[in-house]
Amino acid sequence: MEKIHEYFKTLVPITDEEALFFSSKLTMRNFKRNTFVLQSGKIENYLSFIEKGTIRYFTEREDKEITFGFALAGSFESAYDSFLKQTPSHYHIQALEDTVLWSISYDDLQEVYTRTSVGQLIGRKASEELFILKSEREKSLLLYSARERYEMLLSKNPELFRKIPLKYIASYLGITPQALSRIRRRIS
Missing domain, CATH: 2.60.120.10 (Jelly Rolls)
Structure with missing residues (x-):
């Protein structure tokens, strides 16, 4: 309380x-x-x-x-x-x-x-x-593009990526988990 x-x-x-x-x-x-x-x-x-x-x-x-x-x-x-x-x-x-x-x-x-x-x-x-x-x-x-949405979400709420399964983040971004993996690989 x-x-x-x-x-x-x-x-x-x-x-x-x-x-x-x-x-x-x-x-x-x-x-x-x-x-x-x-x-x-x-x-x-x-x-x-x-x-x-x-x-x-x-x-x-x-x-x-x-x-x-x-x-x-x-x-x-x-x-x-x-x-x-x-x-x-x-x-x-x-x-x-x-x-x-x-x-x-x-x-x-x-x-x-x-x-x-x-x-x-x-x-x-x-x-x-x-x-x-x-x-x-x-x-x-x-x-924004999927990559831009990902980057904005990551910079604004990095905590989400520690707490939430990536399949839910991909869905939130409007992309497949495979597309999210590709974006993450390109950025790394």
């Missing part, structure tokens, strides 16, 4: 009273490696802060998994479109390693919004973080 408090303090000025109220609405959830945090078809009921672990977002098409996002410790995670609309998710969220989440339910977040001034700010920061990740991913697929 300390990590989330420290993170919130970097985002917004928060009083001890507001922090205590917000904390009272958080639930710690633990997920073992390779288990689902959320499965496609289920409604996302939580906005979560990752204290420990790594998350993968993926969908399935034609018996193939397509990875479209990752989230690391110290960031927010959610099937945010499902969370906001309270409709079933069209994708899975998977813990790639043992993961600890501090989660707030949709209803509790609405209460925090109405009862504290800081709740709106924290909610906005979380949604901005999730939006920026999504828009950066879309931009990279539209504007």
